Amino acid sequence: MKKEFEGKIIELGFSFGSSIDGFYILRDGQDINHWVNIQLIESILPNMQKYGSKNGNEIQAIGIFIFKRIKTVPKPDFFIFTFRNSHNNLPEYLIIPEDELERRLITANSDSNCYKMIKLVFWLMKDGSVYNTTNISPEGEWYYMSKGTNGRMADGTDWDFTGFLNVWGRLRKN
Numbered sequence: 001m002k003k004e005f006e007g008k009i010i011e012l013g014f015s016f017g018s019s020i021d022g023f024y025i026l027r028d029g030q031d032i033n034h035w036v037n038i039q040l041i042e043s044i045l046p047n048m049q050k051y052g053s054k055n056g057n058e059i060q061a062i063g064i065f066i067f068k069r070i071k072t073v074p075k076p077d078f079f080i081f082t083f084r085n086s087h088n089n090l091p092e093y094l095i096i097p098e099d100e101l102e103r104r105l106i107t108a109n110s111d112s113n114c115y116k117m118i119k120l121v122f123w124l125m126k127d128g129s130v131y132n133t134t135n136i137s138p139e140g141e142w143y144y145m146s147k148g149t150n151g152r153m154a155d156g157t158d159w160d161f162t163g164f165l166n167v168w169g170r171l172r173k174n
Contacts, residue, residue, distance in 0.1 A: 001042050001082050001091050008093075012168055023072065026171060034173040039076040041067050043083035051121055054138040057145050061085040061092060061124040068117050078171065085124065092124060094164045095171065104132070104158045122161060130161040 002022075009016050013029035022040040046052075046062040053059055063083030079101050081094040105118065121134045123145070131145065131154050144154040154160055164170075 001084070002040065004091050005040055005080070005082060005093070008091075008168075012171075014171070021070065023076070028172060031173055036077045036171055037072075037074055038078045038080050038171075039070075040080050040082065041065050043081070051133075053123075053141065053145075055142045055146065057123075057141065057147075058126040059123050060087045060126050063092070063094070063120075063122040063124070065120045065122075066117065081120070081122065083122070083124075087126075093166050093168075094122065094130065094161055095167050096161070096164045097170070124165070128162070128165070129155070130165050132159045132161055 006016065006018075009024075009026060014026045015029060016027070017025045022042070024038045024040060026036050026038060028034040028036075043063040043065055046064050048062070051062050051064060061083055063081055065081055076098050079094075079096050079098060081096070082091050084090075085092050119134060120132060122130055123133050124130050125145075125147075127147070129152070131152075133141070133145070136144070144159065145152055
């Protein structure tokens with residue numbers, strides 16, 4: 001998916017330099033004085049039996065990410081998590097500002113040390129919503145992920161990552 005990501009970056013008008021381990025420096029072709037540091041993290045192939053719904057929720061794609069935060073200077077401005085959409089076989093991208101990801105990881109795990117191994121599991125639902133389901137139990141899935149008449153209980157919480165899905169404009173200078 002690295003090549004697809006690089007093609008998408010070029011299509012969007014960015015130039016880039018990359019190093020090992022998925023770190024990129026993107027320069028905006030619309031504003032040559034604007035650049036961003038990102039870390040691209042690719043999903044491992046999901047085992048649907050282990051990571052899929054236990055309650056019949058319709059999931060379009062699952063992204064499983066196991067990574068270690070690496071102390072870099074400068075630190076990434078964004079983490080971009082990429083996983084394959086099993087419905088259309090295209091890559092999906094969660095484009096998350098570093099400070100927002102850090103806040104959510106600390107909120108979700110009070111003993112979080114940002115340089116330990118981190119595991120995240122995201123579900124892309126059939127309606128286009130994305131949720132962090134890393135440690136969800138079958139009971140939690142039923143309560144938080146089942147869609148009722150007013151949406152899901154996870155909507156609008158720190159589990160909800162829908163607002164980060166394929167939002168490439170985040171990389172542009174505001």
